[in-house]
Amino acid sequence: MALDLDNISVLHGRGSLRFEQAGDAGALEDFDRALAHQPEVLQIYPERSNVCSAMNRHAEALAADPGCTLVLLNKAWTRALTGDPQGGLADAETAFALVPDRPTAQATRAQILSVPGRSDEALQGFGCAMQLSDAPLVEACRRRLAVRGCEPGPADGTDGERTRDALIACIAEACNLLQDP
DSSP: OOOOTTOHHHHHHHHHHHHHHHOSTHHHHHHHHHHHHOTTOTTHHHHHHHHHHHTTOHHHHHTSOTTSHHHHHHHHHHHHHTTOHHHHHHHHHHHHHHOTTOHHHHHHHHHHHHTTTOHHHHHHHHHHHHHHSOHHHHHHHHHHHHHTTOOOOSOOOTTOHHHHHHHHHHHHTTOOOSSOO
């Protein structure tokens, strides 16, 4: 059975799968074709931006549609990783202003705040993100803390003393809590 390459869902799905399996530019071709058909489908933009970032095509990642909050957050993170934490923080602040109750906006902003040493604000941001979030974000952060040697202790909640101490230690080192090591 042949794929319907004019169907945006098929292109989106195949692009995601191609990147997961091969990490190649074929994913970009699928995302670009899907966007050519329906540029208003915003969920494709952040995935396309993530693929560009992963392929070290940062200029393309940064050129993504700024109207999408997830793209803005990816752009913020890309800028911070490529030596422009102030630009990244500006993008994160814009995204945060659009959706202050979204855990990913809180966490991205907090992560970038830790780079220039704004530890208190970063800690507050991560705390808010964890309180707003569901269990998977909290568990992912706890796992990342443990892998980085900042032992979060037993599952004592988002405000537990050992988790908070581990988070403080990680923020002091500007460690990356948004990606697996």
